[in-house]
Amino acid sequence: MSDIASRVKAIIxxxxxxxxxxxxTEASFTNDLGADSLDTVELIMEFEKEFDIQIPDDQAxxxxxxxxxxxxxxxxxx
Amino acid sequence: xxxxxxxxxxxxxxxxxxNNISEYWDSLIHGKSGAAPITYFDTSLFKxxxxxxxxNFNANDxxxxxxxxRLDRFAQYALVAxxxxxxxxxxxxxxxxxxxxxxxxxxGIGGLETFQNEVIDFAKGDGTPRFNPFFIPxxxxxxxxxxxxxxxxxxxxxxxxxxxxxxxxNAMIDALNYIRLGYSDIMVxxxxxxxxxxxxxxxxxxxxxxxxxxxxPEKASRPFDANRDGFVxxxxxGALILEEYEHAKARGAKIYAEVIGGGMSSDAYHMTAPHPxxxxxxxVMKNCLENSGLKPEDVDTINTHGTSTPLxxxxxxxxxxxxxxxxxxNININSTKSMTGHLLGAAGAVEAIASILAMQNxxxxxxxxxxxxxxxxxxxxxxxxxxxxxREIKVAMSNTFGFGGHNACVAFKKMEx
Numbered sequence: 001m002s003d004i005a006s007r008v009k010a011i012i013x014x015x016x017x018x019x020x021x022x023x024x025t026e027a028s029f030t031n032d033l034g035a036d037s038l039d040t041v042e043l044i045m046e047f048e049k050e051f052d053i054q055i056p057d058d059q060a061x062x063x064x065x066x067x068x069x070x071x072x073x074x075x076x077x078x
Numbered sequence: 079x080x081x082x083x084x085x086x087x088x089x090x091x092x093x094x095x096x097n098n099i100s101e102y103w104d105s106l107i108h109g110k111s112g113a114a115p116i117t118y119f120d121t122s123l124f125k126x127x128x129x130x131x132x133x134n135f136n137a138n139d140x141x142x143x144x145x146x147x148r149l150d151r152f153a154q155y156a157l158v159a160x161x162x163x164x165x166x167x168x169x170x171x172x173x174x175x176x177x178x179x180x181x182x183x184x185x186g187i188g189g190l191e192t193f194q195n196e197v198i199d200f201a202k203g204d205g206t207p208r209f210n211p212f213f214i215p216x217x218x219x220x221x222x223x224x225x226x227x228x229x230x231x232x233x234x235x236x237x238x239x240x241x242x243x244x245x246x247x248n249a250m251i252d253a254l255n256y257i258r259l260g261y262s263d264i265m266v267x268x269x270x271x272x273x274x275x276x277x278x279x280x281x282x283x284x285x286x287x288x289x290x291x292x293x294x295p296e297k298a299s300r301p302f303d304a305n306r307d308g309f310v311x312x313x314x315x316g317a318l319i320l321e322e323y324e325h326a327k328a329r330g331a332k333i334y335a336e337v338i339g340g341g342m343s344s345d346a347y348h349m350t351a352p353h354p355x356x357x358x359x360x361x362v363m364k365n366c367l368e369n370s371g372l373k374p375e376d377v378d379t380i381n382t383h384g385t386s387t388p389l390x391x392x393x394x395x396x397x398x399x400x401x402x403x404x405x406x407x408n409i410n411i412n413s414t415k416s417m418t419g420h421l422l423g424a425a426g427a428v429e430a431i432a433s434i435l436a437m438q439n440x441x442x443x444x445x446x447x448x449x450x451x452x453x454x455x456x457x458x459x460x461x462x463x464x465x466x467x468x469r470e471i472k473v474a475m476s477n478t479f480g481f482g483g484h485n486a487c488v489a490f491k492k493m494e495x
Contacts, residue, residue: 045211
């Protein structure tokens with residue numbers, strides 16, 4: 001697992017209080033990991049802080065799975 | 079329209095002197111102080127370095143990790159206290175009509191720690207408003223009753239009362255009236271507060287409201303004593319299940335007491351100072367007697383607001399003499415804040431619970447830490463000093479007054495068919 005992926009995973013485990021094993025690439029924040037709308041906003045903000053990036057609202061709307069978050073951040077950090 | 083009778087069928091408490099009803103009562107009758115040096119933050123720069131914190135409370139014992147992050151301490155206390163009260167009431171949550179169960183909850187401030195920490199974070203940043211999405215929903219005072227209803231599915235009336243230190247007394251009176259009028263069968267009521275934070279201590283210190291007896295915290299809350307020097311900040315929650323009498327009887331509920339009335343008034347005088355003649359306090363007790371259908375001579379005990387401030391204590395006792403006349407000296411007057419400290423918005427609830435338990439046990443908890451008589455206080459009044467007193471109690475009253483001049487008083491009566 002890439003460094004980015006493991007840091008993303010750690011944030012999700014911490015913020016959503018889920019088990020590490022559940023945080024798989026295709027897992028959806030809301031459908032699989034129990035996040036509500038507020039949790040999702042908080043996750044995006046934590047990603048921004050952790051990776052020192054800005055994720056505009058219209059792009060944040062497209063980040064709904066673990067894999068999408070990792071890809072977005074990897075792209076942004078290139 | 080005939081008003082319905084309302085009874086208390088469940089109690090819950092999370093206080094600085096006990097984390098449930100039985101521990102709370104045990105400490106009350108043994109005159110235990112909840113005051114100690116503050117553990118939550120470094121107090122070296124603070125004028126007052128002690129408070130009545132909750133002891134041995136680990137939120138993770140009650141909530142999962144995600145819930146803990148979503149709940150300010152005042153909301154955690156609300157859920158813990160109300161859970162105990164609901165369980166104690168024996169209400170079957172699978173059977174009860176949840177549209178007929180409401181929650182009215184008092185909090186004087188709400189999520190002060192959440193507010194403080196979010197603003198500190200913001201101030202440390204570059205001005206970009208990066209506030210946590212849980213900031214507002216964790217902080218607002220009404221999130222406590224909101225969370226109680228979400229947890230149990232109660233779909234009746236639901237809101238918070240905010241009247242500073244009278245908040246939970248106002249909540250109980252509103253809950254009483256909704257049942258009286260037939261809007262609900264059951265109301266979960268009470269209050270919670272968690273203001274032992276830098277902002278809370280610093281703010282109250284600036285008002286010169288808090289005791290600064292740092293060398294002897296346990297002796298600091300000393301209502302009616304000549305050397306009292308301010309209140310001791312407390313925290314926690316108290317919950318009562320109020321229920322329509324026939325509803326309670328039909329399900330064979332145990333009944334602690336009948337809630338017979340409430341009084342409300344305002345000083346209309348000053349933001350924080352009590353009226354020197356206690357006119358609002360006189361009015362609130364008269365209102366409560368009238369609303370409860372009582373004569374002054376009927377009252378056996380009064381759990382006073384009695385915060386241990388120089389002005390407030392004297393004004394309240396003068397008002398009691400004015401309202402009750404000669405009978406005042408027959409009343410067991412006490413202040414359980416001498417033990418719990420001042421729980422602000424939760425005070426009315428935890429003190430009403432103390433009054434109900436006193437009635438149940440025919441034993442009045444003491445006003446501890448009394449050493450020196452205050453010459454401004456009539457020595458004929460029985461202030462239940464330092465030791466509990468046995469007393470058959472038919473009617474108990476509980477006073478609470480809040481900054482802003484809000485006064486509320488609730489009356490309980492021993493259950494009679």
